[in-house]
Structures are given as C-alpha cells and as structure tokens.
Amino acid sequence: xMYQYAAAPDIAAEIPDFPAARMPGCPFDPPPAVRxxxxxxxxxxxxxxxxxxxxxxxxxxxxxxxLADRRISHDDTLPGFxxxxxxxxxxxxxxxxxxxxxxxxxxxxxRRMVTPPFSIRRVEALRPRxxxxxxxxxxxxxxxxxxVDLVQTVALPVPSKVICELLGVPxxxxxxxxxxxxxxxxxxAPVDVVLAAQRDLVDYLAGVxxxxxxxxxxxxxxxxxQRQVKTGGMSLRDVALQGTLLLIAGHETTANMIALGxxxxxxxxxxxxxxxxxxxxxxxxxxxxxxxxxxxxxxxxIRRVALADVEIAGDVIRAGDGIIFALNAGNRDERRFADPxxxxxxxxxxxxxxFGFGGHQCLxxxxxxxxxxxxxxxxxxxxxxxxxxxxxxRLPFKNDSAVYGVYELPVTW
Amino acid sequence: xxxxxxxxxxxxAGQCVLTEPAVxxxxxxxxxxxxxxxxxxxxxxxxxxxxxxxxxxxxxVTDG
Numbered sequence: 001x002m003y004q005y006a007a008a009p010d011i012a013a014e015i016p017d018f019p020a021a022r023m024p025g026c027p028f029d030p031p032p033a034v035r036x037x038x039x040x041x042x043x044x045x046x047x048x049x050x051x052x053x054x055x056x057x058x059x060x061x062x063x064x065x066x067l068a069d070r071r072i073s074h075d076d077t078l079p080g081f082x083x084x085x086x087x088x089x090x091x092x093x094x095x096x097x098x099x100x101x102x103x104x105x106x107x108x109x110x111r112r113m114v115t116p117p118f119s120i121r122r123v124e125a126l127r128p129r130x131x132x133x134x135x136x137x138x139x140x141x142x143x144x145x146x147x148v149d150l151v152q153t154v155a156l157p158v159p160s161k162v163i164c165e166l167l168g169v170p171x172x173x174x175x176x177x178x179x180x181x182x183x184x185x186x187x188x189a190p191v192d193v194v195l196a197a198q199r200d201l202v203d204y205l206a207g208v209x210x211x212x213x214x215x216x217x218x219x220x221x222x223x224x225x226q227r228q229v230k231t232g233g234m235s236l237r238d239v240a241l242q243g244t245l246l247l248i249a250g251h252e253t254t255a256n257m258i259a260l261g262x263x264x265x266x267x268x269x270x271x272x273x274x275x276x277x278x279x280x281x282x283x284x285x286x287x288x289x290x291x292x293x294x295x296x297x298x299x300x301x302i303r304r305v306a307l308a309d310v311e312i313a314g315d316v317i318r319a320g321d322g323i324i325f326a327l328n329a330g331n332r333d334e335r336r337f338a339d340p341x342x343x344x345x346x347x348x349x350x351x352x353x354x355f356g357f358g359g360h361q362c363l364x365x366x367x368x369x370x371x372x373x374x375x376x377x378x379x380x381x382x383x384x385x386x387x388x389x390x391x392x393x394r395l396p397f398k399n400d401s402a403v404y405g406v407y408e409l410p411v412t413w
Numbered sequence: 414x415x416x417x418x419x420x421x422x423x424x425x426a427g428q429c430v431l432t433e434p435a436v437x438x439x440x441x442x443x444x445x446x447x448x449x450x451x452x453x454x455x456x457x458x459x460x461x462x463x464x465x466x467x468x469x470x471x472x473x474v475t476d477g
Contacts, residue, residue, distance in 0.1 A: 068470055111424070112442070119443030120427040350428075350466060359424055361468035366427045 015053055018046035018324065019084060019187065019300050027397050028264055028295060029341060030328040034058055039335070043315045046324065049187075050089075054082035054322035055315075056301070058329035060336040060353065062313055067325060067358035071308045074360055076101040081305040082322030084402070085187040087194035096198045098245035100360060111363060113228060114242055117166055117220055123366040126162070130374050133161050138382045147389045147412040154379065155258035155409070156251065159371055163250030166367075167243060168219025169208055177201060181248045187300065188400045198244070205247070206240035220246070250364055253297060254371050256398070256405025261291045261376065263395070263409060264343060266388055271345050276380040281373070287345035288372045293352035294343050296328035299404040302356055327353050385413045414457050415475045418447045422471040429467060433459040437472075445471060 020033035036058040037044060044056045057063055066072050075081070076092040083089035092101060099110035116122065141153050156178060164171040180197035183189045189197075209221045213229060216222040221243060228234035234242075265272040275287050301324035310317045317323060330353045332340040337349070355362035362368070380386060388395075389410045396407040416436065418429075425443035429436075433456055438446040452460055464472040 068468070115425045116442045118427075119425060119439050119441065120430045121439065121441070122443075123427075350432075350462070355426075355468075357468045359422075359469050361424060361426050363425070366431075369431075 015045050015047045018048055018054070018056065020046075022397075022399070025393060027392075027395075028260075030296075030299070030326065030332055034301075034326040034329045036060070036329050036333045036335075040314070043313065048082055048322075049085055050083075052082065052322065054303075054324050055317055056324050056326060057312075058326045058333075059313070060330040060333035063325050063327070063330040063353055064357050066304075066310070066312060066317075066323065067302075067353075067356060067360075069310065069358075071306060071310050072304045072323065073103050073307050074101060074107065074304060075103050076303075076305075078305050078307075078320075080320040080322050082303045082324055084300050084303070085189075086191050087184075087186070087189050088402075090191045090195055091184075091198055094195060094198075096195075096202065096241065096244075098241050100245060104359065107360070110234075110238075110242060113224065113234070114220060114246065115363065118363055118366050120366050123370050126166075126367070127370050127374065129165070130158075130162055130371055131378070134158055134374050134378050137161075138379060142383070147410045150262060150409040150411045151255070151259050151406065152408075154375075155255040155262075158258065158375060159254035160251040162367070162371060163247060166220055166250070167246060168212060168217055168221040169205070169243075169247060173204070176204070177247055178251070181252050182401070184248060185252060185402045186400050187402065201244045201247070202237065202240045204240075205243040206236045209236055209239045209243065246364070249362075250367070252403050253364075254368050256297045256403050257291065257295065257368070257372055258375050259409045260295050260297065260405045261372070262379065262386070262411075263388060263392070263406065264291070264295065265376075265380070266386070267392070268343055271343065272380060275345060275376060276384065281377075283346075284373050284377045285369070286348070286350075287376060288369055289352060290343065290345045290347055290349040291372070291376075292354040293331045293337065293349040295404070296331045296352075296354045297404040298354070298356075298402070299328045300402045301326050325353075325356075327356065383413045386411055387413065414452060414454075414460065415477065416447060416450050416452065416460060417473045417475075418445045419469075419471045419473075420444050420446075422469045424469045424471075426468050429463040429472060432463040432466060436460055437463060 016033045020031035022031045045053045046056045099107045160174050180201050183197035209225045212222040212225040224239045304323045306317045306321045308319050334340050355365045389412050398405045423445040436449045436452045464474045
C-alpha cells in the first residue's frame with residue numbers, strides 16, 4: 001500500500017489519516033503526524049475513517065484559545081462533528097449521550113448535578129479511604145504469585161473500587177463493566193459490539209439506580225435517584241447515561257495512568273527513586289502533574305465542531321468544520337514546556353491540558369489526582385524492587401483505544 | 414491586586430483551591446468562593462497561576 005502512495009501522490013494522500021501511528025520504539029511519544037506545527041505554519045487537516053476531513057489543532061496556545069471559545073461546540077449531533085470510528089458515531093446516533101457531548105445550558109445543568117462529590121474538600125475527605133484501598137490491593141499483590149499482571153492486580157482494581165463506592169455500584173460486577181468499557185473505548189470494535197456494550201451498561205446502571213429509589217444509600221446514584229428522578233429533574237435513563245460516563249471515565253483513565261506511569265517510571269530509575277524516597281506531598285503531587293502531561297493518555301484527540309467562522313493563528317475554521325485537539329501534542333509543545341519530550345517530575349507541569357481545557361475540562365480531575373498521588377506515593381515504597389518482566393517493546397500498548405495504556409504489564413519483585 | 418471570580422462560569426475543576434487555598438475556596442457543591450479579593454503581595458504569583466490554570470476563565474486579576 002505504501003509504495004502506491006509514494007508512486008502516485010494525489011490530494012487525498014497529502015492529508016494524513018487520523019488516528020495516526022506512533023513511531024516504533026517510542027510508545028510514550030505522540031505520533032509524528034500530530035506534532036505541533038512551527039509558529040507561522042498553517043494548521044493541519046486530517047482524514048478520518050469515513051473519508052471526512054477535520055482540522056487538527058496541535059499547538060498548546062491554539063488549543064487553550066479554541067477550547068475556551070463558545071463558538072466551538074461539543075454537540076456531537078451537529079453536522080460536521082468528527083468521530084474517530086463508526087462505533088463512536090453510532091453511540092451518538094442512537095442517543096447514547098452524556099453531558100460531555102452537549103453544550104450549555106444542557107451540559108451545565110447535568111454536570112452540576114454530579115459535581116458535588118468531586119469538590120476538593122470531599123475528595124480530600126476520601127483520601128484515607130483511598131489509601132486503605134491501595135494498601136489492601138498491595139497486600140494482596142504481595143501475598144500472590146509472581147510474575148503477575150499489574151493491570152489486573154493494581155491498576156484496574158484501585159480506581160474501580162473507588163468509583164464503585166462513590167457511585168454505589170457493586171464492585172463484584174467489575175468484570176462486567178470493565179469488559180464493556182473496553183469495547184466502548186475501542187476504535188476497532190464493530191458497531192454492533194459497541195452498541196450492545198453501551199446498552200448493557202445503561203440497562204445495568206438504570207437497574208442499580210432504580211434500586212436506589214427504594215433503598216437509598218450514601219452514594220451518587222442514590223443521590224440522583226432521590227433528588228432528581230423522584231422530582232422529575234432526570235429520568236432513570238438519564239441517570240444511567242451520566243452514570244455510564246462516570247463509571248468508565250472513573251476507572252479506565254486512572255487505571256491506565258497507574259500502569260503506564262509505573263512503566264515509564266521504571267525506565268527512569270533515578271526519578272522513581274526520588275519519588276519513592278520523598279516525604280513531600282507537594283513533590284508527589286508535582287510528579288503526578290508531570291506524568292499526566294508526559295503521558296496524555298486521552299490520545300485520540302478531543303473533538304468539537306465550529307458553530308461560526310473562527311480565525312486562529314492565520315487560519316479560518318469555517319462554521320460546520322470538525323476540529324480535533326491533539327492534547328498529547330499540546331502537552332509536548334516546546335513553546336509551553338521546555339525540553340518537552342523529557343520526563344522531569346520536578347518541573348511545574350500544572351498548565352498541561354491532559355484533562356482538556358475550557359468549560360468541559362475533566363470533572364473527575366480532583367479524584368484522579370488524589371488516587372494517583374496515593375498510588376505513586378505507596379506502590380514503589382511498598383514494592384521497592386518492582387520490575388517489568390517483559391520486553392518493553394513487546395508490551396501490548398492500547399493503540400486502538402481512546403484511552404492509551406497497556407493491556408497487560410507483567411511485573412515481579 | 415484585585416481578584417474577581419465568576420461562580421456562574423465555575424466548573425469546579427478545583428485548580429484555584431489547589432494553587433492558593435488562602436484566596437480560593439469552594440462551596441459544598443464545589444463552586445468557587447473568593448476568600449480574599451485583595452491578597453497580600455506574597456500571594457500574587459500563586460493567584461496569577463490560579464488565574465491562568467482556571468479552565469473556565471472564571472478568575473480575573475487586575476493590578477491596583
């Protein structure tokens with residue numbers, strides 16, 4: 001296929017495909033095709049699976065400007081909205097939409113209903129509970145066989161247990177929801193598989209929330225059932241749709257940061273040692289920010305559509321044009337972060353866009369921060385000789401998932 | 414320095430509270446609360462960082 005492109009270049013060949021492939025041997029770096037163009041160079045366009053084209057915004061400054069611009073819409077039912085796969089489009093077409101796919105005031109109304117548990121104070125109050133969960137998971141790890149897969153034993157269980165307790169979802173069902181989350185995030189999964197996974201999750205969470213109408217507990221689904229469903233503010237299906245978002249975003253993202261963060265730290269032993277030996281919570285918090293920047297696991301871009309003509313850095317995005325923000329490229333933009341391809345847990349990385357930017361920036365970020373601070377601050381101290389047993393170049397990286405990571409990380413100690 | 418916050422625009426990212434808790438707080442629902450509209454000079458750098466980190470552009474800082 002490649003020689004055909006080289007022999008007969010045409011217009012289509014000049015627009016690179018998206019998602020793009022990473023460089024072999026550089027599993028932590030953004031694909032060269034999404035890297036930020038130099039100052040003064042035009043913004044790029046990319047071609048999607050269905051042949052449509054979209055703008056690709058890769059420069060940090062452009063990302064911040066456009067993501068905070070109200071002329072840029074999140075509404076994935078609008079013509080021109082770019083999807084990275086048939087499965088992602090099908091979820092929208094079938095009305096499986098949570099507030100991340102809506103504009104204000106609808107977005108703000110739904111988002112605010114689920115915001116209280118993610119306030120800084122409430123999340124800080126959860127820190128001892130999160131520490132206990134992490135301690136228990138590591139106790140089990142140390143009592144178990146080795147080598148063992150860190151994804152299944154630590155990375156997935158910690159955030160899954162936390163979000164289950166927060167939402168009021170039984171952790172015993174983790175295999176059920178983790179498998180479906182994996183299908184929903186895959187850009188390769190067939191449409192019928194994606195839709196079935198989404199339906200299963202919505203039906204399941206509607207069932208759990210329905211139970212909370214009768215037997216409320218101290219959790220988010222009970223709170224939504226009692227305050228919103230009973231008063232007509234939300235339907236049970238709405239609760240289930242928002243709950244699906246919180247459940248998936250609440251475990252998949254943090255799980256991948258735990259596994260991928262551990263892998264990259266093990267490849268930077270002097271930084272891992274500094275993190276392990278630090279008693280300073282601010283140092284650990286800073287390391288979390290740098291790992292969020294460096295890894296930027298939401299690696300297939302966040303997507304929008306223009307509501308009006310918008311001029312940016314000399315280009316004009318027309319109303320109806322799709323826009324993809326390569327957050328991984330923005331976080332490696334040398335105009336914002338010096339020596340951007342170097343992991344440096346001591347740098348101030350707090351301006352990163354790993355959680356996005358603008359009114360839709362990640363709702364769960366306070367929780368993700370505390371979970372990662374507790375895991376990174378505990379795991380390497382408790383298991384100081386932790387090491388990966390597989391050849392890192394042969395690890396199964398999640399190139400086909402909207403959230404990057406490794407499917408498996410065999411470790412021993 | 415004078416600090417103004419817009420609770421309507423706030424999306425509860427929490428960056429301001431994590432950056433300078435002497436100036437920014439949140440309600441129980443996570444909405445920004447301004448504790449000090451005229452913070453002392455030693456907090457100015459942190460307040461400016463909070464302004465730049467706020468994803469909702471809900472913090473504005475003016476001199477004087």
